[in-house]
Amino acid sequence: MKKIIAVALLACMTLTFAGCGGNDNKEESKGQVSIAESSAEESSEEESSEAESSAEESSKQESSKAESSAQESKQAEPSSKAESSAAAPQVSAVQESQASEEPSQTQVIITTQEVPVEQPQAQEQPQEQPQEQPAEEPKPQELPPYGAFSTQDLTVSFNGNTIGLMTKAEDMINAFGNASSVESVPSCLSMDAPDDKIYHYSAFDAQSLTEGGVEKVYNFDIRGAGVYTSRNIAVGSSKAEVESAYGKASSSDDFIAVYQTGDGRNSLEFYFENDKVTEIIVAYAP
Numbered sequence: 001m002k003k004i005i006a007v008a009l010l011a012c013m014t015l016t017f018a019g020c021g022g023n024d025n026k027e028e029s030k031g032q033v034s035i036a037e038s039s040a041e042e043s044s045e046e047e048s049s050e051a052e053s054s055a056e057e058s059s060k061q062e063s064s065k066a067e068s069s070a071q072e073s074k075q076a077e078p079s080s081k082a083e084s085s086a087a088a089p090q091v092s093a094v095q096e097s098q099a100s101e102e103p104s105q106t107q108v109i110i111t112t113q114e115v116p117v118e119q120p121q122a123q124e125q126p127q128e129q130p131q132e133q134p135a136e137e138p139k140p141q142e143l144p145p146y147g148a149f150s151t152q153d154l155t156v157s158f159n160g161n162t163i164g165l166m167t168k169a170e171d172m173i174n175a176f177g178n179a180s181s182v183e184s185v186p187s188c189l190s191m192d193a194p195d196d197k198i199y200h201y202s203a204f205d206a207q208s209l210t211e212g213g214v215e216k217v218y219n220f221d222i223r224g225a226g227v228y229t230s231r232n233i234a235v236g237s238s239k240a241e242v243e244s245a246y247g248k249a250s251s252s253d254d255f256i257a258v259y260q261t262g263d264g265r266n267s268l269e270f271y272f273e274n275d276k277v278t279e280i281i282v283a284y285a286p
Contacts, residue, residue, distance in 0.1 A: 149246060149259040154266050154282055156220045157228045158204070165266065165284045169197070169208045169215040176201065188218075189286060203227045203235075209286065222280040229268065229280065239275045 155164040161175040173179075179199035187193035187209060194210040203224025208217045228234045231245040242257060243249075246268075249257040259268040264285075271279040 149250075149261060149268065151261055151266055153230045153246075153259075153268060154261075154284070155230045156204070156222070156282060157230075158201075158226065163217070165218060165220075165282060166216045169199075169206075169217055172199070172206060172217050176206075179206070211286075218284040218286065220280075220282040222282075223278075227280075229282070233270070233277065233280070235277050235280065237277045239270075239272050239277070242270050242277065 151165070155162050158176050163172050163175050179201050181200045183198040183200065184195040185198060185207075187196050189209060189211065196210075197208045197215070199206040199208070204220055204222040204227050206217050207219040207221070208215045210216075222235060225235050233242055233245055239257070246257075246259055250260045250267075251258045255272055257270045257272070260266065266285070267281075267283050269281040269283070270277055271281075
């Protein structure tokens, strides 16, 4: 607006002084120049003031926008606070409801019940068990007295068969089977008598003599297992077992025990080594 007014004034002044001379023209021109300069200065001042005013307006607009945003945020804060305050009572209400429900779920009812006291029972007297009579210890085997050994004890058992002294040789062979070998030796009776024979078996030897044309077995020499006497003594039996079976020997020492019949012609001999039977001889003395 100021620019328009300045231009109008300048135009009027120009028309007023249009009829003047040279000097006047010069003075008018100088006046015009000064006016123009002043108008230019005014226009520059106006422009600067306009710029300042526009800057101020823009700053005011920005500050107003900031204030409006601040107001909006302030308005929003109460609403959010209101919402939170509205939600808080709901939560507290829920908590109160849960708190009101919990006691009903965890109610503990304590009841007292009288427990009958058990009266101490009288201890039952243990029944007296009948005392077991100790088993009678077996009496030690009565050892046969000296002289009880007889001709009936002069037997030998082998392969389930038993034969005695002075049994025919052929009967022995039928009972024990054929010997592995047979050996002839001079007769024990006389130089004129037929030779004696020795039948060799795996566990023993049997020796025969011939008298009156009849061959009879008169000696058994046992050195192996599996051959038994009349009282089940065999090679390997202990000395104590022999004494328990036959009693006191007619003669004995650490290495031999001899049992004889009353006439002294028949005998049973046990030979020991380390208190074990190593050899048995059943013999008849012609």
